Amino acid sequence: xxxxxxxxxxxxxxxxxxxxxxxxxxxxxxxxxxxxxxxxxxxxxxxxxxxxxxxxxxxxxxxxxxxxxxxxxxxxxxxxxxxxxxxxxxxxxxxxxxxxxxxxxxxxxxxxxxxxxxxxxxxxxxxxxxxxxxxxxxxxxxxxxxxxxxxxxxxxxxxxxxxxxxxxxxx
Amino acid sequence: xxxxxxxxxxxxxxxxxxxxxxxxxxxxxxxxxxxxxxxxxxxxxxxxxxxxxxxxxxxxxxxxxxxxxxxxxxxxxxxxxxxxxxxxxxxxxxxxxxxxxxxxxxxxxxxxxxxxxxxxxxxxxxxxxxxxxxxxxxxxxxxxxxxxxxxxxxxxxxxxxxxxxxxxxxxxxxxxxxxxxxxxxxxxxxxxxxxxxxxxxxxxxxxxxxxxxxxxxxxxxxxxxxxxxxxxxxxxxxxxxxxxxxxxxxxxxxxxxxxxxxxxxxxxxxxxxxxxxxxxxxxxxxxxxxxxxxxxxxxxxxxxxxxxxxxxxxxxxxxxxxxxxxxxxxxxxxxxxxxxxxxxxxxxxxxxxxxxxxxxxxxxxxxxxxxxxxxxxxxxxxxxxxxxxxxxxxxxxxxxxxxxxxxxxxxxxxxxxxxxxxxxxxxxxxxxxxxxxxxxxxxxxxxxxxxxxxxxxxxxxxxxxxxxxxxxxxxxxxxxxxxxxxxxxxxxxxxxxxxxxxxxxxxxxxxxxxxxxxxxxxxxxxxxxxxxxxxxxxxxxxxxxxxxxxxxxxxxxxxxxxxxxxxxxxxxxx
Numbered sequence: 001x002x003x004x005x006x007x008x009x010x011x012x013x014x015x016x017x018x019x020x021x022x023x024x025x026x027x028x029x030x031x032x033x034x035x036x037x038x039x040x041x042x043x044x045x046x047x048x049x050x051x052x053x054x055x056x057x058x059x060x061x062x063x064x065x066x067x068x069x070x071x072x073x074x075x076x077x078x079x080x081x082x083x084x085x086x087x088x089x090x091x092x093x094x095x096x097x098x099x100x101x102x103x104x105x106x107x108x109x110x111x112x113x114x115x116x117x118x119x120x121x122x123x124x125x126x127x128x129x130x131x132x133x134x135x136x137x138x139x140x141x142x143x144x145x146x147x148x149x150x151x152x153x154x155x156x157x158x159x160x161x162x163x164x165x166x167x168x169x170x171x
Numbered sequence: 172x173x174x175x176x177x178x179x180x181x182x183x184x185x186x187x188x189x190x191x192x193x194x195x196x197x198x199x200x201x202x203x204x205x206x207x208x209x210x211x212x213x214x215x216x217x218x219x220x221x222x223x224x225x226x227x228x229x230x231x232x233x234x235x236x237x238x239x240x241x242x243x244x245x246x247x248x249x250x251x252x253x254x255x256x257x258x259x260x261x262x263x264x265x266x267x268x269x270x271x272x273x274x275x276x277x278x279x280x281x282x283x284x285x286x287x288x289x290x291x292x293x294x295x296x297x298x299x300x301x302x303x304x305x306x307x308x309x310x311x312x313x314x315x316x317x318x319x320x321x322x323x324x325x326x327x328x329x330x331x332x333x334x335x336x337x338x339x340x341x342x343x344x345x346x347x348x349x350x351x352x353x354x355x356x357x358x359x360x361x362x363x364x365x366x367x368x369x370x371x372x373x374x375x376x377x378x379x380x381x382x383x384x385x386x387x388x389x390x391x392x393x394x395x396x397x398x399x400x401x402x403x404x405x406x407x408x409x410x411x412x413x414x415x416x417x418x419x420x421x422x423x424x425x426x427x428x429x430x431x432x433x434x435x436x437x438x439x440x441x442x443x444x445x446x447x448x449x450x451x452x453x454x455x456x457x458x459x460x461x462x463x464x465x466x467x468x469x470x471x472x473x474x475x476x477x478x479x480x481x482x483x484x485x486x487x488x489x490x491x492x493x494x495x496x497x498x499x500x501x502x503x504x505x506x507x508x509x510x511x512x513x514x515x516x517x518x519x520x521x522x523x524x525x526x527x528x529x530x531x532x533x534x535x536x537x538x539x540x541x542x543x544x545x546x547x548x549x550x551x552x553x554x555x556x557x558x559x560x561x562x563x564x565x566x567x568x569x570x571x572x573x574x575x576x577x578x579x580x581x582x583x584x585x586x587x588x589x590x591x592x593x594x595x596x597x598x599x600x601x602x603x604x605x606x607x608x609x610x611x612x613x614x615x616x617x618x619x620x621x622x623x624x625x626x627x628x629x630x631x632x633x634x635x636x637x638x639x640x641x642x643x644x645x646x647x648x649x650x651x652x653x654x655x656x657x658x659x660x661x662x663x664x665x666x667x668x669x670x671x672x673x674x675x676x677x678x679x680x681x682x683x684x685x686x687x688x689x690x691x692x693x694x695x696x697x698x699x700x701x702x703x704x705x706x707x708x709x710x711x712x713x714x715x716x717x718x719x720x721x722x723x724x725x726x727x728x729x730x731x732x733x734x735x736x737x738x739x740x741x742x743x744x745x
């Protein structure tokens with residue numbers, strides 16, 4: 001039943017599809033970041049647009065995500081080093097409502113001092129990262145434009161991320 | 172069979188065109204010529220996601236009359252394209268899903284027949300081996316006080332006991348609520364309203380699509396009021412009207428014709444800095460109005476307390492759930508749940524047996540967990556210990572036990588980040604002790620351990636090794652099963668950022684799973700190449716097999732099928 005012709009067509013379609021979408025995504029990997037409002041762990045509202053004029057690193061994470069926890073110390077270091085120069089780190093916990101109690105103890109145990117927001121209804125992560133890949137970073141420049149998107153975390157990613165932040169801060 | 176290539180080509184073209192044409196409509200990046208200032212974000216925004224999967228399924232099964240032909244092999248292509256865009260005040264979005272099966276037809280005695288039915292009950296399409304649909308659409312408005320969504324959205328109240336319908340892509344569940352979801356925020360006050368019907372996804376991205384059917388559009392009505400502050404209090408109410416059967420095409424408003432089947436009222440309180448503690452609590456009362464639910468009411472209580480002495484973070488939780496899972500009785504037929512409260516379970520080690528306790532209608536218990544943060548900066552070591560004790564009195568559903576049981580589960584682990592050297596390790600031991608067990612040590616036991624180790628190498632290379640093992644031993648039980656061992660291992664060589672080569676090895680002699688290995692009956696091997704041409708794009712090529720098994724995430728468990736064959740996946744955020 002296996003039909004070589006259909007397999008060849010399939011391969012052709014995959015290649016053409018991939019190239020088309022790659023080209024499209026490359027062209028569109030910019031634009032204004034969609035505004036959002038979320039509450040932090042004290043209940044205070046934060047709106048992305050209130051940070052216009054700063055470089056904003058929006059980091060999506062979850063308490064059960066191992067690579068997220070590996071990445072966190074690097075984000076904290078970046079926040080401490082570059083916060084005074086205009087970097088704002090917004091860590092958005094995508095844990096759903098049932099895991100709410102886990103968030104603050106994890107933040108405390110990691111010693112995180114950057115702003116942690118809650119998105120228990122998966123509203124914001126659905127807009128920026130519908131696949132819910134974690135961790136997921138969106139780098140927003142001083143004008144509110146998306147400068148870069150990073151999916152996942154590999155050792156050394158923080159070096160590239162910091163270089164991009166520095167470039168945006170220097171603009 | 173060759174004549175069917177025409178249909179396959181049409182299906183492929185449709186898949187490709189639906190993705191590429193949408194992508195081509197994306198606007199250029201706006202040029203904003205203003206000085207930086209605090210205020211609204213300017214210019215149009217576009218966010219999107221393209222996910223494409225191609226799976227070639229292989230099977231060793233043969234027909235007696237065709238012993239040399241792999242007649243059960245087939246291919247499947249799945250595409251999911253999501254795009255949203257708009258201004259700072261208004262956003263519109265759409266998600267289009269498509270799936271096509273290939274090599275799924277044969278001619279027997281002159282009649283063209285599908286080997287497996289792709290779609291049926293309540294769905295329609297141009298071809299039996301191809302289906303596509305607008306899975307989700309939404310229009311969102313964001314003001315200073317009022318934010319609203321018309322179309323598909325997600326909603327959760329409190330800790331999720333009354334309503335919790337959110338994305339759960341870890342187990343391929345993406346049910347949304349289609350209707351109106353509005354939130355008014357004024358000062359410390361916030362009021363949310365939900366009036367919608369359930370919209371489960373038809374197309375599964377990571378699992379085989381067979382026997383797709385139309386939604387059961389259960390009606391969901393909800394309201395939640397919050398007052399934030401040092402003490403955050405909230406109250407909510409939710410009501411459900413469930414659709415029972417699928418007879419032809421369902422009207423999206425079909426549920427509204429029936430009576431209210433279940434209603435929930437509840438309240439939450441969270442207080443920070445009460446002495447050394449952060450405290451939280453929720454209580455919900457559920458009333459059932461349907462004869463086929465079997466009980467008249469239920470209730471759920473949950474409390475949490477955390478403290479941070481020295482380098483430790485301590486979290487204590489307790490729960491009492493009685494007849495709460497009936498809320499999910501009808502939604503679970505379509506593989507999702509409308510209510511998922513805190514389970515206090517370690518979901519990575521859930522088995523067929525313990526999943527029953529996770530979804531119990533009569534459970535009380537508590538868990539304590541303490542993390543210890545050692546080191547700082549780029550060198551942080553965080554060991555943790557956790558212990559849970561649960562009492563499960565439910566004997567129905569998928570429970571294997573005929574008497575109540577007491578569950579004890581201890582877990583410990585460590586997360587170490589030492590520069591680019593990372594270790595994540597967890598290990599635990601669990602015993603489910605039934606009341607009728609002849610001895611205290613005659614319960615079901617589970618021992619489990621998993622490690623993820625990242626070792627940096629010169630020249631931008633790194634190695635990741637992630638072995639995991641679970642050993643399950645059935646105690647003395649009327650429904651006696653066989654003991655089993657599950658092993659899952661991954662080894663990855665990462666070459667710079669863009670490339671990774673992975674080898675997967677699984678073993679399972681669990682008699683309850685439905686797959687068989689490609690190396691031997693219980694052994695599964697696979698290899699994968701990953702390529703990240705951009706930071707937001709991933710291409711994966713996989714060949715081999717992985718095992719079936721139960722998987723839990725976000726308080727929901729699904730028994731997922733195994734796989735043998737080749738798989739290509741493409742994911743790009745933009």
